[in-house]
Amino acid sequence: MAKATLVLLVISLVGVMQWANSTNAESWASRLEAEKENVTNLQFYFHDILSGKNPTAIKVAQPSADNKSPTLFGSIMMADDPLTEGPDPSSKPVGRAQGIYGSAGQNELALIMAMNFAFTDGIYNGSCISLLGKNPAMNPVREMPIVGGTGLFRFARGYAVAQTYWLDVTTGDAIVGYNVTVVH
Ligand SMILES: *[C@@H]1O[C@H](CO)[C@@H](O)[C@H](O)[C@H]1NC(C)=O
Numbered sequence: 001m002a003k004a005t006l007v008l009l010v011i012s013l014v015g016v017m018q019w020a021n022s023t024n025a026e027s028w029a030s031r032l033e034a035e036k037e038n039v040t041n042l043q044f045y046f047h048d049i050l051s052g053k054n055p056t057a058i059k060v061a062q063p064s065a066d067n068k069s070p071t072l073f074g075s076i077m078m079a080d081d082p083l084t085e086g087p088d089p090s091s092k093p094v095g096r097a098q099g100i101y102g103s104a105g106q107n108e109l110a111l112i113m114a115m116n117f118a119f120t121d122g123i124y125n126g127s128c129i130s131l132l133g134k135n136p137a138m139n140p141v142r143e144m145p146i147v148g149g150t151g152l153f154r155f156a157r158g159y160a161v162a163q164t165y166w167l168d169v170t171t172g173d174a175i176v177g178y179n180v181t182v183v184h
């Protein structure tokens with residue numbers, strides 16, 4: 001009887017040791033249970049200024065001059081656009097949108113956006129989210145994926161809904177409202 005109990009004890013200890021090994025199987029890898037996730041909604045305005053002496057977005061590549069694409073297919077812009085709390089450019093700054101957008105549609109105006117939104121206000125100062133996706137800029141409402149983040153937004157995923165608030169069709173200057181929802 002005592003022998004059987006001892007055998008059972010040994011078997012169960014071996015079981016525990018195997019479990020410990022399987023959750024921490026290698027010296028270079030360890031696993032922790034995830035914290036509960038939060039959902040955060042962010043609403044701000046994006047100021048993309050192409051005109052004037054201090055543009056916030058500049059063309060860095062374009063197709064050859066004999067390419068007369070009506071959608072500017074192949075043109076690429078580098079942007080460092082202010083993000084503000086309200087649509088007025090002088091309203092409170094909350095961050096900057098830094099990255100690349102380019103014309104990726106041959107038959108429609110479809111931008112590919114690869115941008116980092118770096119926040120500077122309050123507790124979000126220093127935290128970023130990454131946006132990557134198609135922006136059919138002439139549509140009144142566009143949805144784009146949020147694919148990651150840093151700081152308070154580590155592990156972020158979600159979506160951004162963009163709506164043009166103001167557009168100067170001759171210069172291309174625009175103010176765009178962003179409504180971002182992320183789980184992180
Ligand atoms: C979720 O929010 C709570 C309260 O603000 C915070 O304490 C916690 O760290 C957050 N969790 C994550 C994973 O960000």
Ligand SMILES: *[C@@H]1O[C@H](CO)[C@@H](O)[C@H](O)[C@H]1NC(C)=O
Binds near residue numbers: 120122126
């Ligand atoms: C954000 O953080 C940076 C670096 O820590 C600091 O210099 C800056 O003043 C902060 N900005 C705001 C608006 O708090």
Ligand SMILES: *[C@@H]1O[C@H](CO)[C@@H](O)[C@H](O)[C@H]1NC(C)=O
Binds near residue numbers: 041179180181
């Ligand atoms: C922003 O998105 C959230 C979540 O989808 C929604 O509840 C809210 O009404 C939106 N706000 C605006 C101004 O569209």
